[in-house]
Amino acid sequence: MADPSSYRPKPGQIPDSPGVYKFRDEHRRVIYVGKAKSLRQRLASYFQDLAGLHPRTRTMVTTAASVEWTVVSTEVEALQLEYSWIKEFDPRFNVKYRDDKSYPYLAVTMNEEFPRVQVMRGHKRKGVRYFGPYGHAWAIRDTVDLLLRVFPVRTCSAGVFKNAARTGRPCLLGYIGKCSAPCVGRVSDEEHRELAEEFCDFMAGRTGTYIRRLEKQMTDAAEEMEYERAARLRDDIEALKKAMEKNAVVLADATDADLMAVAEDELEAAVQIFHVRGGRVRGQRGWVTDKVEAVTTGDLVEHALQQLYGEEKGDSVPKEVLVPALPDPVEPVQEWLTERRGSNVSLRIPQRGDKKALMETVQRNALQALGLHKTKRASDLTTRSRALEEIAGALDLDSAPLRIECYDISHLQGDDVVASMVVFEDGLQRKSEYRRFQIKGFEGQDDVRSMHEVITRRFRRYLAEKERTGEWTDGENASTDGASAEGTTLGNATLGNTTLENAAPGNATPEGDKTENAFAANAFTEEDGRPKRFAYPPQLVVVDGGQPQVAAAKRALDELGIDDIAVCGLAKRLEEVWLPHEDDPVVLPRTSEGLYLLQRVRDEAHRFAITYQRTKRAKRFRASPLDEVPGLGETRKQALIKHFGSVKKLRSATIDQICEVPGIGRKTAEAVAVALAQAAPAAPAVNTATGEIMEDEEVGASGTTAGSPEEPVSAGASHERRGQET
DSSP, X not given: OOOGGGXXXXXXXXXXXXXXXXXXXXXXXXXXXXXXXXXXXXXXXXXXXXXXXOHHHHHHHHHOOEEEEEEOSXXXXXXXXXXXXXXXXXXXXXXXOEESSOOOEEEEOTTSSSOBEEEEOSSOOTTOEEEOOOSOHHHHHHHHHHHTTTSOOBOSOHHHHHHHHHHTOXXXXXXXXXXXXXXXXXXXXXXXXXXXXXXXXXXXXXXXXXXXXXXXXXXXXXXXXXXXXXXXXXXXXXXXXXHHHTSOBOSSXXXXXXXXXXXXXXXXXXXXXXEEETTEEEEEEEEEEEOOSOOOHHHXXXXXXXXXXXXXXXXGSOSEEEOSSOOSSOHHHHXXXXXXXXXXXEEEOOOSHHHHHHHHHHHHHHHHHHHHHHHHHHHHHHHHHHHHHHHHHHTTOSSOOSEEEEEEEEEETTEXXXXXXXXXXXXEEXXXXXEEEEEOSSSSOOHHHHHHHHHHXXXXXXXXXXXXXXXXXXXXXXXXXXXXXXXXXXXXXXXTTEEEEOOOTTOXXXXXXXXXXXXXXXXXXXXXXXXXXXXXXXXXXXXXXXXHHHHHHHHHHHHTTOXXXXXXXXXXXXXXXXXXXXXXXXXXXXXOHHHHHXXXXXXXXXXXXXXXXXXXXXXXXXXXXXXXXXXXXXXXXXXXXXXXXXXXXXXXXXXXXXXXXXXXXXXXXXXXXXXXXXXXXXXXXXXXXXXXXXXXXXXXXXSOOTTOOOOOOOTXXXXXXXXXXO
């Protein structure tokens, strides 16, 4: 625990002007970001007698080790910079709302040649019109199904659209009149875009125009005795009215507003937002947060507004925002909202009438959401706390291990040896800090040696960061000589003989969890406070294995001079917990919450390792002798396979025959022939469904066999294959 007086700025250092300030801990991680109209007055309030501070504020200032600030010219700039830093640094003591679900939107892709109506989640894209959010995706599909009678806009994927255009036959919706079938030219791109714009206008609340127009067309058709057309128009009108009934009118027509309510207690707060467009409730969302700092209701509203509109511009910010309490001061927030919309935005508390009544409804939703959240989380908080206490007691630790790292080695009969590192903080997964390693220091199968290598590399990086920031003394440096001298690169960080591969954000693993691959963006804590790869040490290292693996991990830490990190291993056979230098394991009761948490950590490490190992194996299986031919790109490889039909036939072709392929010169043909001659023929492929041995012609050009896809393994199923994969 730090003494705030040790890093308190000297009198006169802090300017009396607007700005944003950051508190950092001893590891240089940003733990709190705040803004102030007067930096001098605000920061002085943190360095008063600790007994006079709010308990949460007291915890923050004693956790911090330094404070710094940035001066800005206006309070609006301070608000913008505060939002940017909170988003960038993710400080642990700031209010951070977490969505209780990923809300779906009804989206119209106006940025495409033929706009498409679909359900979308996640970040908003440029050129796409969004409506919502909705509570459930099925509510969107029901609404779209009703509206397609009147606005037959394309809803199919790009693949279906291209296939229909190629064959000249529309999909089923085209035949039943719920798609205008632009894929086969029934309407032009201009006519289809006009339909999409009318669809958007209707969803935006301009409904009366279309209802009246259809009613007039129905009357005219009936007068002209076109009764079938009149009946169809009648059904269209009913469909539109039914779609409108799904969103009842709650405010005066053409009212665009967002209503926000907050329900809170001493520890947590829930926020509910109703989105009203055209007088109708078009969407609803809710957030919950832990109150890790001393905040008022106005402060909670300000943070919620930052999260809600921080990435929005234009009409996504409504003309009116109704809140239960106004931020103090309110002018910078209102000016910021106006700047994001591009026109005036009213931020106020409703006092009477329909808006006051609707605000009471939103408040009831917020109270219900907070009650439901506390009911769900009460047992979870208690269970996690008890689990950490049980682990601390069983392993004789000084305190509960708030950060646990677990390591596992995975391979297939000694090939493609990889390792994983997973992180649990406060008993919860921190997927942004997961890591995976390639073991390249030796060939073959040796789990103990692999574990020693991984632990060594991981904690050498930790010591190198401590040395770089000046936290490591000269005496301690002697025991880790050369730890910081090894070259590292941030894309594929090569640590001596170990390669740490960081997948680019957005490249999904075979399990489809993009979160695990997004850790490159949240991996390092540099001088400006961004999280580091290996700068934050765990209190407990768990290895998947028994005495040998535990001894290897402990030996690696001892060699680096690290003696303040506990090590244990969880053996699979009897779920025994092994400690270094102990001949007998620690046996936790089967009903122990501590044992259950260790099992979850171990199983997650195994799942992450085996997923990576299977990905590498799949890449190796898809390798082709043609990959070794210099200058032969993917297009010409495909041309060769298409021309000859298979690698087997290509191998038996002469150089002159290879030269007949368009784009293949004699020099390239000779290189192809040499590469195929040097490569040993692959083992015959087997159809796993029938057991038949397949000829090369039946094997896809990618190198994988039909009927044997590389499928991901879930955490629950991962142990079923441990006999073959480790």
